[in-house]
Amino acid sequence: GEDVEQSLFLSVREGDSSVINCTYTDSSSTYLYWYKQEPGAGLQLLTYIFSNMDMKQDQRLTVLLNKKDKHLSLRIADTQTGDSAIYFCADHSDSSYKLIFGSGTRLLVRP
Amino acid sequence: DAGVTQSPTHLIKTRGQQVTLRCSPKSGHDTVSWYQQALGQGPQFIFQYYEEEERQRGNFPDRFSGHQFPNYSSELNVNALLLGDSALYLCASRPPRRGLNYGYTFGSGTRLTVV
Numbered sequence: 722g723e724d725v726e727q728s729l730f731l732s733v734r735e736g737d738s739s740v741i742n743c744t745y746t747d748s749s750s751t752y753l754y755w756y757k758q759e760p761g762a763g764l765q766l767l768t769y770i771f772s773n774m775d776m777k778q779d780q781r782l783t784v785l786l787n788k789k790d791k792h793l794s795l796r797i798a799d800t801q802t803g804d805s806a807i808y809f810c811a812d813h814s815d816s817s818y819k820l821i822f823g824s825g826t827r828l829l830v831r832p
Numbered sequence: 833d834a835g836v837t838q839s840p841t842h843l844i845k846t847r848g849q850q851v852t853l854r855c856s857p858k859s860g861h862d863t864v865s866w867y868q869q870a871l872g873q874g875p876q877f878i879f880q881y882y883e884e885e886e887r888q889r890g891n892f893p894d895r896f897s898g899h900q901f902p903n904y905s906s907e908l909n910v911n912a913l914l915l916g917d918s919a920l921y922l923c924a925s926r927p928p929r930r931g932l933n934y935g936y937t938f939g940s941g942t943r944l945t946v947v
Contacts, residue, residue: 725874754935763836763922764875764938809874818888819865820924820936822874 723747725812727823734831739797741826743810746791753786754811754820755795764809767795797828805830834859836939838923844945845913853908853942857925863887864906865936866898867922875922881906910944918946 724746733739745753751772756764770777770784770793777784783796797804807825837856845851857864863882867875877890881900895911904925910917920943924936 752935756938763838763940764924766935766937769935811874818863818880818882819877819890820867820875821877824872824874 723812723817723821725810725821725823727808727810727826729824730827730829732829732831733800735800735802737800739800739804739828739830741795741797741808741810741828743793743795743823744791745793745810745812745821747812747814747821748791749814749816750791750812751815752813753784753793754813755782755784756809756811756822758807758809758825760806767808800828800830802830802832804828836861836923836925836937838921838939838942840942841940842943842945844947847913847915847946849913850909850911851913851944853910853921853923853944855906855908855923855925855939857904857906857923858937860927861925861937862904862928863926864900864904865924865926866906866908867924867938868892869920869922869941871919878908913946915946918944920944 754769755767781798785794809825810823811820865880866878869875879889880887884900897909900906920941922941923939
């Protein structure tokens with residue numbers, strides 16, 4: 722069945738780059754999303770990428786997609802303490818109306 | 833421009849009771865989905881409503897039901913509450929057409945605690 726997996730935890734120093742990885746199993750994925758969740762809050766859409774793209778850049782965020790390996794990554798340049806949160810990768814295909822989420826990666830940015 | 837609004841923000845119910853959660857989608861959005869997020873986990877899809885009908889349902893029992901109104905707002909109802917229903921319930925809306933802002937917008941959620 723459909724599944725999305727992420728590493729649970731990442732710790733980086735302020736100013737460094739962060740790379741959060743995600744793998745998915747659905748071959749018919751059309752869109753892949755990155756959401757950010759801060760404590761006690763809902764999900765904030767950070768960026769998304771169409772499955773026919775390899776890379777998308779949006780200010781400090783770079784998304785890389787390796788469709789052959791079904792691997793997605795989110796790179797945050799110049800990571801700030803305000804970037805500390807849980808990051809969710811989510812997969813969506815046109816054959817379904819639901820988002821499939823990973824369990825989230827907790828990013829801790831150390832001063 | 834208000835995003836997705838959900839009410840109430842917090843709720844405490846007793847096991848066996850019934851609860852109704854409400855969602856107003858973002859302006860211009862016509863599709864509403866509901867998700868359950870248990871502590872420490874990713875959101876799980878409950879169902880999606882479009883044109884006032886349930887379009888797809890996730891792996892949730894019939895105790896979970898919903899409704900969409902002509903103004904696109906939606907309700908999630910849960911009957912016979914169990915302790916395991918304690919979670920953050922998230923509503924998400926989507927615009928009718930793909931475009932630069934394509935993607936689901938989530939509300940801040942309703943935190944339901946069943947005691």
